[in-house]
Amino acid sequence: MHTKKPTPLSEIGEFGLIERITSNITSKHASTIKGVGDDAAVIESGNEYMVITTDLLTEGIHFNLVYTPLKHLGYKAVVVNLSDVYAMNAVPKQITVSIAVSNKFSVEAIEELYSGIYLACEKYNIDLVGGDTNSSMTGLTICITAIGTVKKEDIVYRNGAKINDLICVSGDLGAAYLGLQLLEREKVLFEKDHSLTPDFAGKDYLLERQLKPEARADIVAFLKEKGIKPNSMIDISDGLSSEILHICKNSGVGCRIYHNKIPIDPQTLMMASEFNIEPLICALHGGEDYELLFTVPLTDYDKISSVKDVHVIGKITVADEKAMMLTGEGNLIELIAQGWDGMSDHRR
Ligand code: ADP
Ligand code: MG
Numbered sequence: 228m229h230t231k232k233p234t235p236l237s238e239i240g241e242f243g244l245i246e247r248i249t250s251n252i253t254s255k256h257a258s259t260i261k262g263v264g265d266d267a268a269v270i271e272s273g274n275e276y277m278v279i280t281t282d283l284l285t286e287g288i289h290f291n292l293v294y295t296p297l298k299h300l301g302y303k304a305v306v307v308n309l310s311d312v313y314a315m316n317a318v319p320k321q322i323t324v325s326i327a328v329s330n331k332f333s334v335e336a337i338e339e340l341y342s343g344i345y346l347a348c349e350k351y352n353i354d355l356v357g358g359d360t361n362s363s364m365t366g367l368t369i370c371i372t373a374i375g376t377v378k379k380e381d382i383v384y385r386n387g388a389k390i391n392d393l394i395c396v397s398g399d400l401g402a403a404y405l406g407l408q409l410l411e412r413e414k415v416l417f418e419k420d421h422s423l424t425p426d427f428a429g430k431d432y433l434l435e436r437q438l439k440p441e442a443r444a445d446i447v448a449f450l451k452e453k454g455i456k457p458n459s460m461i462d463i464s465d466g467l468s469s470e471i472l473h474i475c476k477n478s479g480v481g482c483r484i485y486h487n488k489i490p491i492d493p494q495t496l497m498m499a500s501e502f503n504i505e506p507l508i509c510a511l512h513g514g515e516d517y518e519l520l521f522t523v524p525l526t527d528y529d530k531i532s533s534v535k536d537v538h539v540i541g542k543i544t545v546a547d548e549k550a551m552m553l554t555g556e557g558n559l560i561e562l563i564a565q566g567w568d569g570m571s572d573h574r575r
Contacts, residue, residue: 301343404513406437484541
């Protein structure tokens with residue numbers, strides 16, 4: 228008998244796997260407005276929509292406890308979920324938190340983790356409403372689900388980008404990736420020589436971006452205040468390039484972004500040069516920035532220019548023009564999704 232050889236996960240990657248296991252879903256309920264395929268699912272709830280998103284963090288894959296304080300980890304685990312809620316132009320209200328812990332953790336250690344979770348709940352005005360607790364053979368796993376609400380007319384998907392829209396990004400990009408490289412470098416040095424103390428001088432912003440990221444609640448609030456409703460939006464968890472491609476693919480459009488418009492912090496520039504990496508590569512493919520990437524109609528140019536910490540980095544084009552970046556030297560380069568791939572790099 229001929230048996231089919233099992234397909235290695237690495238052959239199709241994370242997105243291929245999600246596609247494979249979800250492509251046959253059909254909704255049974257009219258209240259399921261949007262299922263798989265955006266930053267959060269959208270469910271009808273009276274006059275509003277409820278948005279729901281979940282993220283799983285695994286020790287040794289998403290975080291290394293050698294240099295990640297548990298309090299920071301708890302904070303970050305909440306924030307990464309809230310970021311997906313804001314990416315739908317919604318406001319997060321509740322979370323559930325599920326953990327699996329091995330016996331290497333003490334009660335106090337888990338309390339420390341929760342002190343970070345509760346700190347994020349205070350800062351973002353979130354109620355922790357449940358979860359699950361389990362044991363684990365290998366370490367710590369945290370799964371958080373966030374629930375938010377949005378007026379029906381305010382919901383923003385990945386698939387609404389229109390030709391000639393302005394492409395906007397909040398904050399700056401690439402710093403979290405370099406924060407991680409810095410922590411990894413210092414860990415290796417410390418393992419070789421325990422008398423060394425880490426050299427983090429002048430690199431506080433990079434560490435903060437990696438260890439204690441924030442979700443852009445402020446940007447969603449500003450947009451509302453200015454009467455701007457993006458045509459499309461996504462949060463940047465996997466790097467600008469991968470996220471812009473999601474918007475283009477889902478919206479059936481192309482884009483042109485400009486290298487010299489991509490916001491990069493001076494500490495990112497300095498660290499990149501120390502590591503001998505092109506800062507642009509960190510911004511395009513680094514990930515974990517948790518900034519918002521969105522598109523607005525060209526007519527909103529004046530309004531969007533007045534929003535603090537938002538940068539216009541390009542425009543939406545027809546699909547045939549593909550997703551391109553114009554470099555400082557005037558060359559057009561096609562954008563590729565080279566973000567972290569959970570199946571091969573073990574980080575996302
Ligand atoms: P994000 O980076 O915004 O968290 P992901 O890339 O993780 O989004 O997920 C993309 C989409 O696929 C989301 O709609 C998510 O809910 C869905 N998804 C991811 N993994 C699974 C799974 N195992 N089963 C069903 N849906 C999934
Ligand atoms: Mg997202």
